[in-house]
Amino acid sequence: MASQGKRQSKIVLTKPFSLEVDTTDLEPGYSYRAPNLISRLLSLLKNVRPGSDLTNLQLPPLFNFPKSQLQCYGESVYCTTSNSNLLTQCNNQQSPLERLTSVVAWSISTTRPTSFGVAPYNPILGETHHVSKGNLNVLLEQVSINPPVSALHATDEKENIEMIWSQQPVPKFRGTCIDAEVHGKRVLKLRNHGETYEMNCPRLSIRILPVPGVNWVGNVNIKCPETGLVAELSYNSSYSFLGLGGNSKLIKGKILDSSSSNVLYEIDGQWDSTVKVKDSNSGKVKVIYDAKEVISGLKTPTVKNAEGVWQTESALIWSELTQAIINKDWDKAREAKQGVEERQRKMLRERESIGEGWTPKNFLVSYSNESGLECDCSPIHKWVPAAPIIAL
Template identity: 60%
Template sequence: METNVVLTKPFTIDHNKSSDSNGNYKAPIFLQQVLSLFKNVQLGSDLSRFKLPPTFNMPKSQLQWYGECVYSTGVDLINSINNGKTPLDRFISVVAWSISTTRPQTFGVVPYNPILAETHHVSKGNLNVLLEQVSHHPQVSALHATDRKGNIDITLCHSPLPKFVGTGVEVDMHGKRHLHLHNHGETYEMNCPNFLFRFLPIPGIDWVGNVTIRCLETGLVAELSYIRQSFFGFGSGNRRRIKGKIFDSLTKNVLYKVDGHWDSTVILKDATNNAEVRVIYDAKEVLSGLHTPFVKDPESVWQTESALVWGELSQAIISNNWGKAREAKNTVEETQRIHLRERESKGETWVPKYFTVTHSKEDGWKCSPIQKWVPDAPIATL
């Protein structure tokens, strides 16, 4: 089994080798290939069912990408939150952790859309992370991460909605993240910025939009804005920039101003004393020296594991064997269609194994883990 499990390096801060210092892609010929895919797509079109050939895929599933945002860090941000002495200390650390989940990407390639029931299960130290694809149309991914020693758990329910916006593709990242510090009786709720895949006038990738982080018990709130770069790329100071504030929602007092760039450093300024400035996030420290996960127990890898489901395709992409890649991708997708037809013929409804899932027009998708603690995984990372 182990030879079919293909795991790849997570995105580091300098991962985007095909781009210039501004994160802009340098190959106009490849850009023409990308644009040709969208020549008949109308503005505002939902691209969630849009199929890309494997030449536009990176060798990993979106479930793996979501998981890496939690378990792949150069420093232990999650336990540093738990070790904060005051609610405000912990809240500032949560803001830094939220920023750390904003990861660089490579222009021109995207992860695979996970198939229904696909899972990704990885351990890093005391942190065990489990993801499951709980819906295929629409795409909905659930995550549960727990640290039993630190008495911490994290949940997320993401439903990405990609839309063609004329100059590129913007992915609305619907869903909430929750981080629970049970030793402190604190729950932090936050959303995720949108992902922008820009074709024109200057090709590039970015995170844009507004993020709100709140502690439900203390009333502390952070409002962050991921600044959208101007159409022609003017104002390099706004490239990958974050601005915002931390305030007490009970008193309405602004405590700190937040400013910086998610791919370098983010600073905190005391709202009452601008001379007091400190760095709360350093991307080079957090997103450098990341390790590729490895299989420590091949016999225990689930058949639904992302790295196994897509292993043949990932290996073909890594080897630049595009004929084999197309064949492998078609096999995975056709197998999924066969399973769907079988369920429909029997009148069966698929039910997630690890999450309870609900959906409403008002609240969107909610994914609640069935187990209190995520078990140790057969795949690990340092």
């Protein structure tokens, strides 16, 4: 997995999504917000019927946040504050129950605030994103575009930890909102304990009317087959009349022993604040997750070795578009986006003309049903190598 050819343009990285309310901040002193957002969004959707799948909807750059969806997936894993290491905590807990509790906290930490009205770029086929944070090395690849499937492999050789994800967003227009379900499975392996934790992802709900907003909702189940312990989480939104007021970041749930159905812990809190567990036997309450400590004030990753960056890297492929959006140069942004998309179409046409299919470079992909909504992405390599891009 070496560098592929000469560098064509500079690598542009932007600030990750963090706890701060205004996630449209790109850099200190700079804020991006599309003008006349609601009217423009309604105009874009005026010919879309409720229930329509928006997977292939082409957004103009005005509606793009300056980074790829691959980067957003990766950031939810490697972008945490320097004084927090939830994965190490998962590994260091003494009992299966406390390890599952720590995995719940880590899973909640991957739920990141996002911004209304702007979306990341749709990754192109074969696009990759490769970043390291300490001993954790993270690699993502867009293994399919029809359906759009992103695969993630992350390893920490020192802690003997591995995670494997497959992600397929399916956004649908509901008339007054857009619901984006995220199909696929997330697996976290604590090899020192011989434990595998399987989990899913909440869905993203984008409300257009009556009050614009975006939030994570739905149910997340985390199970460990080796111990029989299960966590059931529910991401909820609570709004008052006409969508005003209320609390939109609620999370509730429980941890139970699947063999007896006994509830061991009750979970309650807000995923953008603190989450607590209450021992069902003793009544003791403790904080297991503090968003401010984990995802507040996150820093932009940095390039340690520019020559080691692959030509398929997200931050390189989309660099011209990202820079144009930062500069609010919309003519240049449209030109840059069209250039990337046309290069992809040309590659697909050339492959089709010679009957050559696409084979991912870092994953083996298999679909478990005819609908293509369930897939398994198995990494080809045991360990992810250290990356030329470093998360701070």
